[in-house]
Amino acid sequence: xxxxxxxxxxxxxxxxEKEKERMKAVWFENRxxxxxxxxxxxxxxxxxLVKVLMAGICATDTEIYQGYAEFSxxxxxxxxxxxxxxxxxxxxxGKRVVADINCGCGKCAWCRCGDPRHCESRTVLGIRGRNGAxxxxxxxxxQNLHAVPEGVDTLRAVFAEPLAAALEITQQAHITNSMRxxxxxxxxxxxxxxxxxxxxxxxxxxxxxHAEKLAIAGNQGIDTLAVPSGETSASAFREFRRFDMVVxxxxxxxxxxxxxxxxxxxxxxxxxxTSHSPTQIDLxxxxxxxxxxxxxxxxxxxxxxxxxxxNRIDVLPLAEKIYPLSRFTEAFAHAAARGSLKVLIDPTQxxxxxxxxxx
Amino acid sequence: xxxxxxxxxxxxxxxxEKEKERMKAVWFENRxxxxxxxxxxxxxxxxxLVKVLMAGICATDTEIYQGYAEFSxxxxxxxxxxxxxxxxxxxxxGKRVVADINCGCGKCAWCRCGDPRHCESRTVLGIRGRNGAxxxxxxxxxQNLHAVPEGVDTLRAVFAEPLAAALEITQQAHITNSMRxxxxxxxxxxxxxxxxxxxxxxxxxxxxxHAEKLAIAGNQGIDTLAVPSGETSASAFREFRRFDMVVxxxxxxxxxxxxxxxxxxxxxxxxxxTSHSPTQIDLxxxxxxxxxxxxxxxxxxxxxxxxxxxNRIDVLPLAEKIYPLSRFTEAFAHAAARGSLKVLIDPTQxxxxxxxxxx
Numbered sequence: 153x154x155x156x157x158x159x160x161x162x163x164x165x166x167x168x169e170k171e172k173e174r175m176k177a178v179w180f181e182n183r184x185x186x187x188x189x190x191x192x193x194x195x196x197x198x199x200x201l202v203k204v205l206m207a208g209i210c211a212t213d214t215e216i217y218q219g220y221a222e223f224s225x226x227x228x229x230x231x232x233x234x235x236x237x238x239x240x241x242x243x244x245x246g247k248r249v250v251a252d253i254n255c256g257c258g259k260c261a262w263c264r265c266g267d268p269r270h271c272e273s274r275t276v277l278g279i280r281g282r283n284g285a286x287x288x289x290x291x292x293x294x295q296n297l298h299a300v301p302e303g304v305d306t307l308r309a310v311f312a313e314p315l316a317a318a319l320e321i322t323q324q325a326h327i328t329n330s331m332r333x334x335x336x337x338x339x340x341x342x343x344x345x346x347x348x349x350x351x352x353x354x355x356x357x358x359x360x361x362h363a364e365k366l367a368i369a370g371n372q373g374i375d376t377l378a379v380p381s382g383e384t385s386a387s388a389f390r391e392f393r394r395f396d397m398v399v400x401x402x403x404x405x406x407x408x409x410x411x412x413x414x415x416x417x418x419x420x421x422x423x424x425x426t427s428h429s430p431t432q433i434d435l436x437x438x439x440x441x442x443x444x445x446x447x448x449x450x451x452x453x454x455x456x457x458x459x460x461x462x463n464r465i466d467v468l469p470l471a472e473k474i475y476p477l478s479r480f481t482e483a484f485a486h487a488a489a490r491g492s493l494k495v496l497i498d499p500t501q502x503x504x505x506x507x508x509x510x511x
Numbered sequence: 512x513x514x515x516x517x518x519x520x521x522x523x524x525x526x527x528e529k530e531k532e533r534m535k536a537v538w539f540e541n542r543x544x545x546x547x548x549x550x551x552x553x554x555x556x557x558x559x560l561v562k563v564l565m566a567g568i569c570a571t572d573t574e575i576y577q578g579y580a581e582f583s584x585x586x587x588x589x590x591x592x593x594x595x596x597x598x599x600x601x602x603x604x605g606k607r608v609v610a611d612i613n614c615g616c617g618k619c620a621w622c623r624c625g626d627p628r629h630c631e632s633r634t635v636l637g638i639r640g641r642n643g644a645x646x647x648x649x650x651x652x653x654q655n656l657h658a659v660p661e662g663v664d665t666l667r668a669v670f671a672e673p674l675a676a677a678l679e680i681t682q683q684a685h686i687t688n689s690m691r692x693x694x695x696x697x698x699x700x701x702x703x704x705x706x707x708x709x710x711x712x713x714x715x716x717x718x719x720x721h722a723e724k725l726a727i728a729g730n731q732g733i734d735t736l737a738v739p740s741g742e743t744s745a746s747a748f749r750e751f752r753r754f755d756m757v758v759x760x761x762x763x764x765x766x767x768x769x770x771x772x773x774x775x776x777x778x779x780x781x782x783x784x785t786s787h788s789p790t791q792i793d794l795x796x797x798x799x800x801x802x803x804x805x806x807x808x809x810x811x812x813x814x815x816x817x818x819x820x821x822n823r824i825d826v827l828p829l830a831e832k833i834y835p836l837s838r839f840t841e842a843f844a845h846a847a848a849r850g851s852l853k854v855l856i857d858p859t860q861x862x863x864x865x866x867x868x869x870x
Contacts, residue, residue: 220795262776270776270800272752324801393631408794417621417629426795433792435767436579436785438806441629442683445804447797 176499177287178480180216181224187480190226193283193291198240200294202233202249206310206474207285207497209487211339211403212426213278217484220428221279228497229253229278230313231285232306233292241294249297250312252453253277269450286480288499298453301461310496311344311467312456318344319459320451321399321422327352334358334395336385336411337402338365340470340494341424345399346374347465357395359385362491368469386413393417393441400424405431412437420444470494476501535858536646537839539575540583546839549585552642552650557599559653561592561608565669565833566644566856568846570698570762571785572637576843579787580638587856588612588637589672590644591665592651600653608656609671611812612636628809645839647858657812660820669855670703670826671815677703678818679810680758680781686711693717693754695744695770696761697724699829699853700783704758705733706824716754718744721850727828745772752776752800759783764790771796779803829853835860 174189195201208230216223231251238244255275256268263271277292278284300309318341327333331353335346338360346358346369358369359377366376379388398411401424408431411421423445438445459465472493475483480497487495533548554560567589575582590610597603614634615627622630636651637643659668677700686692690712694705697719705717705728716734719725725735738747757770760783767790770780782804797804818824831852834842839856846854 405794423794423798426798428795430791431794432789433794435764435782435790435792435806436787438804439782439785440806440808442806442808443804444806445797445802447794447799447801447803449799449801 175288176477177226177283178228178477179225180227183217183219185217185481185484187478190287193287193289195237195239195291196293198293198295199291200238200241200244200249200297201236202251202290202292202297203236204231204233204285204288204290204499205248206306207231207499208310208314209484209495209497210314211341213484214488215426215428216279217488218428220426223279225278225281226283226285226287226290227278228284228286228290229276230310231290232300232309232312233285233290235297236289238294244294244297244299247297248300248306248309249292250300250309250453250457251277251292251298252296253279253313253450255282255293255296286477286497286499288477298457301457304457304460307471307496308460308467309457311470311494312453312460313450314341315344315348315459315465315467316451316453316456317341317424317449318348318451319455320448321345321424322348322352323452323455324446324448325397325420325422327397329354331355331396332357332394333397333399334385334414335399335401336360336407336414337400337404338362338369339401339403341403342399342401343369343470344465344467345401345422345424347372347467348459349399350374351459351464359388365491365493371469372466384413385410389414393419395419397422403427405429408433412441412443415441415443417441418443420446423447471496474498474501478502534647535836536585536642537587537836538584539586542576542578544576544840544843546837549646552646552648554596554598554650555652557652557654558650559597559600559603559608559656560595561610561649561651561656562595563590563592563644563647563649563858564607565665566590566858567669567673568843568854568856569673570700572843573847574785574787575638576847577787579785582638584637584640585642585644585646585649586637587643587645588635589669590649591659591668591671592644592649594656595648597653603653603656603658606656607659607665607668608651609659609668609812609816610636610651610657611655612638612672612809614641614652614655645836645856645858647836657816660816663816663819666830666855667819667826668816670829670853671812671819672809673700674703674707674818674824674826675810675812675815676700676783676808677707677810678814679807680704680783681707681711682811682814683805683807684756684779684781686756688713690714690755691716691753692756692758693744693773694758694760695719695766695773696759696763697721697728698760698762700762701758701760702728702829703824703826704760704781704783706731706826707818708758709733710818710823718747724850724852730828731825743772744769748773752778754778756781762786764788767792771800771802774800774802776800777802779805782806830855833857833860837861 235244256263256271275282335358357375399422400411477499536549594603615622615630634641694717718736758781759770836858
């Protein structure tokens with residue numbers, strides 16, 4: 153194997169890829185998205201070169217586009233890939249993988265405890281100081297990779313990262329079967345939170361504005377509340393401070409206010425929304441009612457893969473459309489549109505997008 | 512005992528008081544404070560008539576004046592009194608008492624569990640639907656009263672209510688001796704929090720802008736950080752996300768932002784400030800760093816009395832000046848002034864205020 157400048161790639165790569173000197177990738181910078189040809193990633197000694205098979209567009213990507221995290225580079229942090237090169241762990245080559253998005257320094261207390269999610273000098277795939285998955289190839293530290301079980305197809309496996317973020321709640325808070333839990337927001341993350349929490353409490357309700365999205369949760373046994381236009385979840389419930397836990401997954405800076413109206417005194421509000429704009433809340437109500445506000449982000453990828461492998465959650469109804477990388481701009485507009493479900497990118501395809509119906 | 516209209520009072524009252532038909536009281540309404548003569552309180556069947564011996568002006572009172580809680584009535588919720596009449600518990604008569612400020616309905620789940628602090632239909636002394644202690648007499652439900660131990664003089668006992676609020680933190684969160692705790696704000700509540708937390712962790716630091724107030728904590732073994740004018744606590748520390756727990760007791764709507772800069776990932780921020788104005792915070796940082804924000808309000812009065820009886824905390828240095836009720840307006844301006852310590856009201860005195868030096 154010979155590495156020469158930016159254009160080197162492994163001699164194991166297919167002949168067709170060898171002919172290409174560059175790969176297709178999507179570059180985010182200054183609120184502009186550019187489909188461009190970029191040098192292949194050059195994996196470091198502890199990294200693997202991974203061919204991206206499928207990537208998901210997350211609400212965080214649309215926030216990044218609007219300035220969140222001040223990221224410039226190749227975005228994309230939800231993906232399934234196939235390992236092409238992994239000098240540090242050759243057993244990985246050929247395996248389908250998903251990845252933890254946080255890449256720690258390996259030296260600090262967080263990393264030494266095995267949790268690089270909060271490493272101060274971490275990079276984060278497609279979010280902070282490291283290119284992501286909206287490209288044909290991506291370089292990822294081998295310790296971040298998790299092999300996808302055979303029974304989990306790629307279309308399901310691409311949900312591992314957001315499902316892990318949803319299940320993170322169940323690892324942060326003590327949840328019992330009789331707890332009244334409300335998920336605010338019927339977006340992709342809200343749905344995954346409700347579908348995950350259902351396995352920990354029998355009293356989960358999801359509230360949102362889109363009947364067809366609520367039905368995805370309803371079909372899997374979750375109570376739903378359709379909030380009419382012009383009303384809030386709180387007014388639609390006509391109840392006040394009823395829930396032991398409220399998961400704020402609206403993606404809106406004002407969602408937290410509704411959460412604070414609906415959670416009981418000494419109850420817990422899970423803060424899931426990461427917005428580019430600051431939020432105004434009445435902290436006096438937090439103090440007086442002794443509310444727990446608990447921030448929640450990335451979770452345990454292996455736990456998510458277990459849920460998928462055991463069919464504990466059916467994620468397929470959340471997938472809406474698959475686009476080739478060449479039509480990323482269109483895909484991104486689709487993903488950013490109000491009411492959209494999960495929009496996916498398949499960098500191995502060219503030409504037309506692939507729609508599919510929910511099974 | 513004969514009760515006639517508003518002007519009835521117990522025949523046990525001293526002759527001098529019998530002659531009066533009304534008592535002196537301070538009425539808060541629409542951002543106006545009026546020293547006035549009002550009918551004696553008429554205790555309900557389960558209430559005691561308490562003669563106020565000493566009352567403290569709290570930062571919450573200054574917030575109420577500015578519109579917080581939309582209260583109109585006799586304010587004041589920190590006090591020591593002497594029970595004059597208590598038909599429901601005659602053993603209380605003659606005792607010195609302090610009081611829980613939350614008066615529950617007695618019927619809801621919260622009240623049945625013995626914790627009326629979060630009863631939905633509660634009244635709160637001097638804050639919500641019930642007159643408070645800036646008066647010669649106050650009516651209080653007998654179950655709210657706690658006898659003051661003999662060894663705790665009135666000047667110390669008047670700190671029981673705010674000290675209980677400070678110690679509430681120690682009953683909400685799991686605090687270990689090695690936890691790094693920062694108290695933000697060297698006001699009265701911040702000082703009490705630091706003095707209380709010192710008994711649970713050996714690594715408590717208090718940050719504030721007033722050297723003489725920080726010295727009160729410093730003299731009792733707490734690390735202090737004087738924040739220079741023009742700097743924030745975060746910039747003065749030149750450290751970032753260092754503390755396991757940050758207690759936000761600045762009283763300022765912007766204090767929470769500093770707290771979020773100083774708490775470690777997965778750390779806890781205690782929300783103590785109750786301000787009349789909403790606060791703008793970056794909830795994304797809460798989510799990404801998985802911070803616990805924990806609202807904290809009133810605490811266990813008996814625990815506070817124990818701390819005072821055992822001299823675990825010396826509260827006397829926090830007392831600044833005692834005014835008679837007739838000079839309430841002046842006292843209130845003093846209490847609202849930047850940098851003031853605890854300003855007290857002695858309704859049993861007339862004439863000049865009493866200053867005292869710290870022992």
